[in-house]
Amino acid sequence: MEGVNSSETKTPEDSKTVQLLAKGILELYEPPLVTINTHLKELTEKQEEVHGMIVTEKRKLEDLQNDAMLDALLADIATNREKLVTISNSMIGLHKRVQSLQSRAANVEKAAKNRAANKPTTS
Template identity: 70%
Template structure:
């Protein structure tokens, strides 16, 4: 006898339609229904518990996936930020300009110092020439 998809709530006519190969005896029908009921009683609670656990795990997995995805997007945004790249390029350019200006200022400062020394020497010479020489 072939029985497939037997539900405990199926009527005798429905079982007869499913198994059209041979006539169904009422004792066989009752036995099949009792077996189906027993199997359902044994496996239904653990399956329901497993289903609940699977739903919880799926929800947690989705939450973790969403967190990882948002973090990845945030990191990509930081790495691909054109404004940040432009600012970093400006920093390098400004550093070069600052170094150039600093060197120029040092050169000007040295030149000013040497001109001050020269001016002091010229002033001494001018003072010494402007003072009358004592005649002996």
């Protein structure tokens, strides 16, 4: 059996055969590779568009969540203001009652002094 030796000389037919095989392989695989390359470019562009849309939607969602948090804070402010008004009104009412009780206490004390002053004279 004869093998291919590196010392063998290549004939022009061998070179032509190699060129024809290479040309055939290129003709066979080049169109699908070009098509695949085109499709990959299109997919990459679409992926970038979708990524941009996702980023935009994420920002919108974050803005909405921030708005919801702000709305909740504003609602808390309104609720706390109502509580503060209620507490203030209660404090004003208590202050008036304290003044009234102090006035009554002063009148009772005055009446007690008058009674104490009048009591020794009647005995």
